[in-house]
Amino acid sequence: MNVFAFDALNVFLLACLVVTAIAIARLRGLFAVAMLSGIYSLLSASVFVLLDAVDVAFTEAAVGAGMTTVLFLATFGLTRSRENAASHERRLPALLVSVACGAVLLFALSDLPPFGAADTPVQTHPIAERYVETTHDEVGIPNMVTTLLASYRGFDTLGEVMVVFTAGIAVLMLLGRCSRERAEDDH
């Protein structure tokens, strides 16, 4: 892909992200918001694909666009699916908080390296070269992301699985089981 097409696609996708975000902020019907946040995740996944991070894109598409949307929809079955309009006296503080957060983020952005810079610590640190050169001999699996996540950093991934497991247990404790299932268990 030539550089111009890459830039144009990036700009297009990021513009779509901004439009989706504004639409989410303005809509009151939460069903539409759930669908739009699914679209937002899918667009982010496309950005990740453009950046050659296919594994991350895969996760984003499956979890963000698929799972989260379904959980949102299931939650609307428990609550209402329409957002209350914010009262007028709250609007000014909300605007101030949003502007302040945005300003802090923009300020932090100035410390980030430019997009695609080759001399960042991530690119120049010797550990990256060490992994690229030795995974083939030490592990021999073509997908280096899997090698890193499951083998070199297996302890990290174990922690992540624990987090997923603990989150599941916590939701079970909070929401409990439905009465029918409990009745079935007791018999």
Add this chain to the structure above:
Amino acid sequence: MALHQEHVVLRVVAKMLIPMILLFALYVQFHGDYGPGGGFQAGVIFAAGIILYALVFGLGAARQVVPPPVLRRLAALGVLLYAGVGVFSLLSGYAFLDYDAIDPEHPSHGQHLGILLVELGVGITVASVMLMLFFSFAGRGRQ
């Protein structure tokens, strides 16, 4: 939530799609060494297939396919499988989660098998936790 009385098109399309989604999940699970994907993605895709079944054919039918008590045990089993591989390597005199321990003669075979096993553990836990989340959210609305 039960759409199975009407909506013939939805029912037929879902019946055709669900096996393919589940098969694709298994492909992502066991092909993660070679292509993009792995346990996390495969678990979510597998759960999505069952959730589609629950949305079209009703929560009760899905609960019969994967009973919630079984899901709770599976969620723990995945973590145990992952940690078990680590404990096995510890007991064999290697570092925790050093898969060379599985096949000391051919370390790269051990690595392959170890990665396959821990990814399987990840997949089992993620799929069952996702389904647990869905069942507990969707199940409450019916009380």
